[in-house]
Amino acid sequence: MGYKPSYAKTVKRTGPRDIALTEYSSSILSMIASGRARSRADLARTLNLAPSTITIKVNELMEAGLISESGSGSATGGRRPTLLELVPDAGFILAADLGAHHLWVGRLNLSGNLLVSEIRTIDINDGPEVVLPQAAAMMRALSDPAVDPPLRGVGMSLPGPVNFALGALDSPSRMRGWHEFKVRNWLAEEFGTLAVVDNDANMMALGEHTLRQRESPDSKVRQNTLFLKAGAAIGCGLIIDGQVYRGSTGAAGDIAHVQIPAAGDAPCSCGNRGCLETVASGSAIIRDLAAVGIDAADVNDIVRQVNNGDPHTTTRVRTAGRILGQTLSIVVNFVNPDVVVLGGGLSQLEPYVAAVRSQLYESCHPLATKNIVIEASLAGSQAGLLGAGQLCLRTVLAS
Amino acid sequence: MGYKPSYAKTVKRTGPRDIALTEYSSSILSMIASGRARSRADLARTLNLAPSTITIKVNELMEAGLISESGSGSATGGRRPTLLELVPDAGFILAADLGAHHLWVGRLNLSGNLLVSEIRTIDINDGPEVVLPQAAAMMRALSDPAVDPPLRGVGMSLPGPVNFALGALDSPSRMRGWHEFKVRNWLAEEFGTLAVVDNDANMMALGEHTLRQRESPDSKVRQNTLFLKAGAAIGCGLIIDGQVYRGSTGAAGDIAHVQIPAAGDAPCSCGNRGCLETVASGSAIIRDLAAVGIDAADVNDIVRQVNNGDPHTTTRVRTAGRILGQTLSIVVNFVNPDVVVLGGGLSQLEPYVAAVRSQLYESCHPLATKNIVIEASLAGSQAGLLGAGQLCLRTVLAS
């Protein structure tokens, strides 16, 4: 047997177009897909390669039919760049966003654009054996294998703590039957393709980050994003240097189950008492409103009531925002991100966003809030689906 | 003029040995210096280069007299690796650790080993115009230019928030005259060489991390270190992926000025009220002890009293540890490091370390503490000096 080089850099791509691409080719694809580079000159700068090298690689990729030129960008004092894009028809990605009560699936092209999507209600407690086949069926329904370009990968966002290396949930609370069920492997086998799964907050963070990266041209400097998902539950995802940060055991980003004084010893879904989530989450608001006779079935009801000007609900939402802001300020001080994005259902409410923002400005060190941007999510409810697609796309293109 | 490539990879080194070294040469030096790689095979794996390339580069560097072989390591089922080390005589580094009342300087060889050091008391409030020349004189006294190999760089640890890009302190509290004084430039000019400055907690974190990296052979997986400095003041440094993490504005790692309930509205040196530092720091302990008639001039006195079994002081120290642990748990949950190191004067006290540790285990999510190591600093009081030297060394070797 031979020598099996672990440093191997040359990648053979087999598939409809059988062409040998070198190491940097996949980086180029990733850069274009994620919006981190849009022209040859961009690529040279971002990847720290000679322009001449980029010319060669880009030509190869164009001949292989994987990327194409798409007009020219705006000039900045010189010749205008020729923009590059992934050829959308070179393949597609399926993504799914799984929640406690919803299942949202979508199809994306290789540029990471969501083409079609579909949603239905489910009960996560039916377990993976019931839910995953439902998801697979819905995803299949979004594509016609006879017509569509080949499926390149599947990404799924899961509503609990994910062991990324294992591709499974790790002791999720209130998700019967999901503990250590290997979701990634199941998907990979079911679709016969590459699959990725991650925690919903991480996925949303990545989706939002990618979107912002594309929207703004000066995005080169905004590479550290803290994404806070405030819906029925609270979750947090962190992007450092454009990548999802997962920490040592994959638990990074946990903020919901911090003990805070304002919570007293209210019991939490995690089994502990006095967690932030028992005060600042959508569920907590619903519980407190019920106690004073105001009926809200879910976060959407809260949103509706606040938009209708219900003073009681609005006050409660504002309080939740302020308390969340206090805890969040500790993390913002420590991580010092350039963007804090608020997502999840509650982020639709201006009073909530305003409360978090003002609390952050009040509690953080001035150096930490110097150039910070604190905003509601641009991706909105699509964040999870976009992120799942994006993570899958990055994995596909990097392999 | 001509084309000035920003992607330039070939580096000409001028100096006593005028030799052209390529891009990877500096990475190789960095890897060896920081202990991230110790043999050719290590280098190939760490840098993702072909073994054949490493052979060529290592030979070049050996001919240039910058590295040498230093015996062989232990085998792991095959031929044993030939260990490599930086030739200590190829140059040296001067490092300084500046505190509110002390100035500690040292000389390190290119392997990052501290050879000699000297300490004296100073008053930081005399301002940079007085203190820096003192530091420079002490550093000069540690080396004899007629005998010593050439000085390659100077590193200094500063006791306040540092704007790393500027090389200066940014609005430090209680440091008259230091705001935006360009310490790095001053040092670079004074010594006619490369200089780096950073915040003391960051420097200590790097020093400790490097030491641990060298001590343990399985260190490849322990790349995320959270270092907490608990002395008169409280500071925190974060190593992510073996590098100092500074965040977007360089403020990352701030934890001392988080508002906590236990602090009430005690005034803090930062101008705010109710900060963690007003309860859990050495100064806070001294202040509280004074209020009940126990006299302690500095952290050393606290250490002495606890070691002598003074029950009052010991209880107070334990309380400080517990309160610190509560706030720290939020950060540990979020960042999910593999090592938490306690440094600074208070870390010498087992009751303090034990209190922090048990509070962390109690307050953190089980996933975050699964494989975590929580320990007192191995580098002890040398951490800052070692880190300043290490950061300087890395910068020198990377340039």
Place this chain on the structure above:
DNA sequence: GAAACTAACTTCGATTCTGAACTAAGTTAG
């Protein structure tokens, strides 16, 4: 104590990537 295996390191022809010079296509200032 061979035989089989594993890991470290080297050699050398083949390939990839670079760097300098050049072309192309814009912006800015007078």
Place this chain on the structure above:
DNA sequence: CTAACTTAGTTCAGAATCGAAGTTAGTTTC
């Protein structure tokens, strides 16, 4: 409008890196 400047992208000879096969030197197994 033109001259000076800036940025984007290409060409090609030469330098840097790779990968396969081989050598060296250990460990493990029976």
